[in-house]
Amino acid sequence: METKGKKRLLNVIMVLLILVIAASGVLTVGKIRGWFDKPEETVVSxxxxKGVVNIQRNGIGYTLNADSALQGNDLVETKKGAEAELDWTDQGKLELNEKSEVVLTACEKEQSEVQVNKGEVFGDMLKQSGTFDVAFAGNTAHLSGAVFSVSVQSGSSSLNLYxxxxxxxxxxxTQERVEAGEYLSVTDSSDGSSSxxxxxxxxxxLNEFLINQVQSCDSSKDLCFTPxxxxKVLDDRAAEKQAALEAAMNAEKIPSEEKKEAESDNKEQESEAQSETETENGESEEDQNSVEEYTPEDTGDDGGSGGSSNICTITIRCDTILDNLNNLDAGKEAYVPSNGVILATSSVEFEDGETVFDVLNRVCEYAGIQIEYSWTPLYNSYYIEGINNLYEFDCGNESGWMYKVNGWFPNYGCSSYTLKDGDDIVWCYTCNGxxxxxGGGMS
Structure with a gap:
């Protein structure tokens, strides 16, 4: 009996030790992650x-979640395609672009300091009552009551003041003053000095990230640039991008008349060269003409284009996801453009017999847009599984890619739809219904 009692006691002690160790672990993790911070003590959260955002605190790294309280000396890092927002309670915010790293070197109500180690940040501190300093590349800017952006790249850095x-x-x-509408550029030299x-x-x-931040910030009406x-900058860039893309996609499809003219010019040059050579060899004009008679006649072949060229338009968009971000799989936010448009409406040349699939595949290849598809024997057609890394079921169990032509959603596969001149193709991502x-499917 005595032996059984000792064993029972040891088991109880062991369980208590395990519970104490587990509780200590929870308390330690909770203290590091700020689980027990009082709301009134939180200055920055x-x-x-968007995408993968990490935080390092006291040498421990983990994923940064929305509404997490931040502390002094926290390091926040955004990975490729990611963005993060840091909020100073009712006084301002800092937006981190992808591949950026900042350290909150001071995090108090009346004094905040951020060190930008790399990447790009945008800050709206126009209403900041305390001091707010940003250190970058050995420089320190006093940015209370300002809207700004800071970029730190290898060998150079800059500060824009809006x-x-x-x-x-x-x-x-030395000290410098910068006014709204100006920027400071810093260039590092190989000898360690800076200009x-x-x-x-x-x-x-300004790049797209900065333009989007300027347009959407709370102080947008007080900035040096108008909406x-x-x-206009965004529209001009989109137009240039579309023109370049369409030119690249259609570069190999030279109009038949131009090809015929080019072939005719080449034949004339070849004929002249041949005449000169034969004259030098003592052949008569009559001999030259006899050779001309054996030249194959123009058959009307346009260089293997396979027929006449037609024009269609194609658009790829996923703007429905913007209204359903709470259903989007984690990490997929990085593949959703801010306006929901993956490919703006583009004019594409195609040949007789080509399908919606042929044009989509060619456009994605030229534009560098990821695409994945599979052959479906049952429907004798290709099925589009994903575009721009957005797949079926990524945004709910009714989500996936659909296409329409001239406003109509065909009930068969995209490689079974043969295009006609003037067709308008739209690939759209559906989330519900x-x-x-x-505009299609079931309600």
Whole structure:
């Protein structure tokens, strides 16, 4: 009996030790992750995140989730295709572009400091009441009451000021002032020195990330650029991109008349060269003409184009996902464009007999858009599984890709639909109603 009692006691002690160890682990993790922080103590918290965003705290790294409380010396890192928002309670926010890394070196109500190690950040601190400093590449900018962006790349860095009037302590110990509409560029030399230059900003110099942030920030009405200025830049770039894409896709399809002219010019040059050679060899004009008679006649072949060229338009969009982000699989946000358009409407040449699948596949190849498909023997057609890394069921159990031509959703596969001149193709991603949210399917 005594032996059984000792064993029972040892088991109880062992269970208690395990519970104590588990509780200690939970408390440690909770303290590191800020689970027990009081709301009134939180100065900075994570806002919306897109893609893979990591945080390092006290040497421990883990995924940063929305609404997580941040502390001093936290390091936040965004991976490729990811973005993150850091919120200062009711006073401002900092947006991190992809492949960026920042450290919250100070995180108090009246004093905040962020160090940008690499990448690009956009900040709206126009309403910040305390001090807000940003350190980058050895320089420190005092950015309370300002809207700005900072970029740190290998060998260079820059600061754009969209609103406010700030001072910057440069790495060489001197100070500079930057006004709204100006930017500071810093270029590093191989000898370790840096050169500084302050110039006027141009809207056309901003990338898409910065334009989107400027357009959507709370202080957009107070900035040096108007929404119309920025939208014109986006529209011009989209038009240039479309023109370049269409030119690349259609480069190999030279119109028949141009080909015939080119062939005719080549034949004339060959004939002249042949005449000169034969004259030098002592042949008569009559001999030259006799050779001309054996030249094969033009058969009307246009160089293997396989027939006349036709024009269709094609668009690829997934804007329905923007209204269903809560159903989107984790990590897929990085593949959803901010406006939901993967490929703006593009004009494409095609030949007689080509299908919707042929044009889609060719366009994705030229535009660098990921596509995956499989052959379905039952329907004797190709099935589109994914475009731009967005697949069936990625945004709910009714989600996937559909296509329509001239506003009609065919009830057969895309490689069974033979195109006609002037057709308008739209590939759209449906999330709900088996296509009802894009104008087809079932409600």
């Amino acid at each position: 994570a806002g919306t995140t 609103a406010g009037d700030i001072s910057i302590l440069l790495a060489d110990g 500084y230059q302050i110039q006027k900003m141009q809207a056309a110099s 119309e200025d920025l939208q 088996l296509g009802a949210d894009v």
